[in-house]
Amino acid sequence: MLRGMELLELARGPLLTGSLTVFFAGLLWRFWSIWRLGARAPLAAPRSRASGFSTVFTRMLPRRGFHASATLATVNPYLYHLGLAVVAFGYAPHIAFVERLIGAGWPALPDWAVYLAAGVTIVSLCIALLYRLTDPVLRLISGAGDYFAWVVTMLPLATGMALVTGDAASDPVRLAVHLLSLELLLVWFPFGKLMHAFLVFPARAQLGRFFARRGVRA
Amino acid sequence: MIDYDVFRQFGAAISHLGERAQKVELDDTQRVARAKAVMLAKIDRGMALDLEACVKCGYCAEACHFHVATNDPKYVPTRKLDLLRRVYGREVSPLRFVRRLFEREISADELREWQELVYDACTECGRCSYACPMGINIARGVNVMREALAAAGLVPDELLAVEQEQEQRGSVFGVGARELQAAVAQLRAAGHDVPLDKPKADVLVLTTVIDILLFRDALAATVKLMNHLKLDWTLRSGGFEAANFGLLSGVEDEQRKATRNIVNEAIAIGAKTVIVPECGHSYPALRWEGAAMAGRALPFEVLAISEFIGREVKAGRLKLKNAGDRKLTYHDACKLGRHGGVLDEPRAALRALGVDFRETDPKAEMNWCCGGGAGVFLLNRAAGLRSKAFEIKKAQIDATGAEAVVMSCGSCRLNFMNGQAATHWPVKIESLVELVGDNLAG
Numbered sequence: 001m002l003r004g005m006e007l008l009e010l011a012r013g014p015l016l017t018g019s020l021t022v023f024f025a026g027l028l029w030r031f032w033s034i035w036r037l038g039a040r041a042p043l044a045a046p047r048s049r050a051s052g053f054s055t056v057f058t059r060m061l062p063r064r065g066f067h068a069s070a071t072l073a074t075v076n077p078y079l080y081h082l083g084l085a086v087v088a089f090g091y092a093p094h095i096a097f098v099e100r101l102i103g104a105g106w107p108a109l110p111d112w113a114v115y116l117a118a119g120v121t122i123v124s125l126c127i128a129l130l131y132r133l134t135d136p137v138l139r140l141i142s143g144a145g146d147y148f149a150w151v152v153t154m155l156p157l158a159t160g161m162a163l164v165t166g167d168a169a170s171d172p173v174r175l176a177v178h179l180l181s182l183e184l185l186l187v188w189f190p191f192g193k194l195m196h197a198f199l200v201f202p203a204r205a206q207l208g209r210f211f212a213r214r215g216v217r218a
Numbered sequence: 219m220i221d222y223d224v225f226r227q228f229g230a231a232i233s234h235l236g237e238r239a240q241k242v243e244l245d246d247t248q249r250v251a252r253a254k255a256v257m258l259a260k261i262d263r264g265m266a267l268d269l270e271a272c273v274k275c276g277y278c279a280e281a282c283h284f285h286v287a288t289n290d291p292k293y294v295p296t297r298k299l300d301l302l303r304r305v306y307g308r309e310v311s312p313l314r315f316v317r318r319l320f321e322r323e324i325s326a327d328e329l330r331e332w333q334e335l336v337y338d339a340c341t342e343c344g345r346c347s348y349a350c351p352m353g354i355n356i357a358r359g360v361n362v363m364r365e366a367l368a369a370a371g372l373v374p375d376e377l378l379a380v381e382q383e384q385e386q387r388g389s390v391f392g393v394g395a396r397e398l399q400a401a402v403a404q405l406r407a408a409g410h411d412v413p414l415d416k417p418k419a420d421v422l423v424l425t426t427v428i429d430i431l432l433f434r435d436a437l438a439a440t441v442k443l444m445n446h447l448k449l450d451w452t453l454r455s456g457g458f459e460a461a462n463f464g465l466l467s468g469v470e471d472e473q474r475k476a477t478r479n480i481v482n483e484a485i486a487i488g489a490k491t492v493i494v495p496e497c498g499h500s501y502p503a504l505r506w507e508g509a510a511m512a513g514r515a516l517p518f519e520v521l522a523i524s525e526f527i528g529r530e531v532k533a534g535r536l537k538l539k540n541a542g543d544r545k546l547t548y549h550d551a552c553k554l555g556r557h558g559g560v561l562d563e564p565r566a567a568l569r570a571l572g573v574d575f576r577e578t579d580p581k582a583e584m585n586w587c588c589g590g591g592a593g594v595f596l597l598n599r600a601a602g603l604r605s606k607a608f609e610i611k612k613a614q615i616d617a618t619g620a621e622a623v624v625m626s627c628g629s630c631r632l633n634f635m636n637g638q639a640a641t642h643w644p645v646k647i648e649s650l651v652e653l654v655g656d657n658l659a660g
C-alpha cells in the first residue's frame with residue numbers, strides 16, 4: 001500500500017505528466033476531429049464584409065429582449081465561471097505550482113479573496129446542480145455527461161478547501177487527493193462538455209460570421 | 219381588398235390538403251437508414267461544432283415562442299437536435315467508439331416523435347440562436363432534421379402534398395402558368411400594364427400562389443411600383459413561383475429544382491435583378507441558398523420586395539405620399555429579418571410614408587415569430603400550438619398601441635388573419651407593398 005508521500009510523489013510526478021499530456025493531446029485531437037470534417041464556402045454574395053467576430057465577446061452578456069428569467073438563473077453561471085477563474089489562477093499556491101512547471105508566474109490575489117471566491121463558487125455550483133435537477137427543461141435535456149462534468153469540477157474545489165483547514169502541510173494525502181482530483185479534471189476535460197471553455201470561441205465566431213454575411217446584428 | 223370568401227376557401231383547401239399526399243411507404247429499418255444517411259451527409263465542420271458546443275443551459279427555451287407559449291419542456295430548441303447529436307456522437311465524433319457503448323441508435327419511433335418537434339413546433343425562426351451563449355445555429359440543425367425526416371418518408375401530409383405538386387406538376391395549390399396569365403389579364407383589365415413573358419428584361423419579378431389567389435392587391439401594387447419606377451421588368455409564366463416547398467418540407471432535390479427553374483429563367487432573360495414577393499421563406503431560399511442549389515454564384519442580385527422598396531426610398535428614387543397620421547407597427551418576418559437581413563429597408567419605407575411608426579418590443583432581429591413560418595401555417599394538427607404562439611405576437615403588437623400591423627410576408631399575413639378571425643382582434647393587418655403602392659408620389 002502506498003504511503004502518503006509516495007502517493008503525493010506519484011500525483012506530482014507521472015500522473016501529473018500523464019494527465020497534462022492527455023489534456024493537451026485531447027484538446028488538439030478534439031479540435032482536429034471537428035476541423036477534418038471540412039466545410040463548403042458559402043456561394044451567396046454577402047450583404048456585409050464584416051467578420052462578425054465581435055459576437056465572441058458580445059455573447060458574454062445576456063441579451064435584452066428575452067423572456068424574463070429568474071435573476072439567479074442568469075447571475076449564477078457568472079458566479080461560478082468567475083469564481084473558478086479566480087481560484088484556479090489567482091491563488092498563490094496555484095501560481096507557484098504553474099511557475100514550477102513553466103517557469104513563469106503572475107501576482108496572486110490575497111488568500112481571503114480566493115477563499116471567498118471558492119466558497120461562492122461551491123455554493124453557486126450547488127445551485128446550478130439544484131436547477132439542473134429540479135427545472136423541467138434542464139432535467140429533460142441533461143445527461144450523464146452533464147452531471148459527471150459537475151462532479152469533476154466540484155472535486156478539486158472541495159479537496160482544495162480541505163487543504164486550507166487544519167495542518168494540511170503535515171498531511172501529504174490531502175494534497176495528493178487534491179492533485180488527483182485536478183488530474184481527473186484534466187483527463188476528462190477534452191472529452192466532455194467542459195471542452196466548451198475552448199469550443200465557445202469558434203462556435204460564437206461561426207454564428208457571428210453567419211449573421212454578419214446576411215447583414216444581421218448577432 | 220382581400221376577398222374573404224377566397225380566404226375561407228383557402229382555409230378549407232388547407233384543411234383537406236393532406237388527403238392529396240402520396241405517402242411514402244417504408245419499413246422502420248429503411249426509415250432509420252435513410253434518415254441517418256442524410257444526417258451524416260450534412261454533418262460538416264460547422265454542424266459538428268454546433269453539436270459539440272451545447273452546454274445544455276436551456277437558455278434557448280426562453281427564446282422559443284412554442285416553449286414560452288406552452289411551458290412544455292419538450293419544445294426546448296436544443297432538444298430538437300438530440301437525434302442528430304446522437305448520430306453524430308455514435309458515427310462521427312472523436313469518441314464515437316466509446317459513445318456507441320453508452321448511446322443507443324436512433325429509432326423509427328423517435329423519428330416519428332421528432333416529426334412534431336421539427337415541423338409543427340419549429341418555424342426555424344432562429345431566435346434561439348440569439349439566446350444561446352455558445353452561438354449555436356439551432357435552426358440550421360432543425361432544417362437538417364427536416365431533410366432527414368423527409369428522406370425517412372415522414373414529412374407531414376400537408377407539406378408533402380404541396381411539395382409533390384410543385385415537383386410533379388410545377389404548380390402550387392393548382393396555380394400554374396395558366397392561373398398567372400388569368401391574374402395578369404385581370405390586372406390588365408383594371409388598367410395596369412403588365413409585361414408578361416418579355417424575352418429580355420433587367421428585372422425579373424417573381425410572385426407567389428398566395429398573391430395570385432388571395433393577395434392580388436399585393437401583386438397589383440408590385441406592378442404599379444415597377445411601372446412607376448419605369449423599370450425594364452417582366453413576369454415570366456415559366457418561372458414566377460417564388461415559394462419553395464422543397465425547402466419547407468426538407469426535400470432538397472425539389473428545393474434545387476425549384477431554385478434552378480428561377481435561376482435559369484433569370485439568366486435566359488438577362489436579368490440583373492430578381493425581386494422576390496412578400497413570401498418570407500422565398501427570400502433566403504433564393505438569396506442565401508440559391509447559389510448553393512444552383513451550384514454557382516448567381517449572376518444577378520436578389521432583393522426582397524420590401525428590401526427593394528427601402529433601397530429605392532433611401533436612394534431618393536422612390537417618393538411616397540404621406541399616408542396620414544396612422545399608428546402603424548411592423549412585424550419582421552423571421553426569414554426576411556433575422557435570417558434574411560432585411561431589417562432597415564421596410565422601416566425606411568414606413569418612415570417615408572410619414573405615419574406614426576411604433577416599434578415593437580423586442581424589435582427587428584429580436585422580434586417574435588408569429589408562429590406560422592416554415593410551412594407551420596399549413597399543418598392542421600399544429601393549429602392549437604400555432605394559436606398559442608400567436609398570442610405572444612398579438613400581445614406584442616397590442617403593446618404598441620398601433621391600429622395596424624404591417625408586414626411583408628404572405629405566410630405571416632395568413633397566420634395573422636387566422637389569429638384575427640379566431641379572436642376578433644381589432645388590429646388591421648396590412649401589406650407593406652400594398653401600402654406603398656397606394657401612396658406612390660408623383
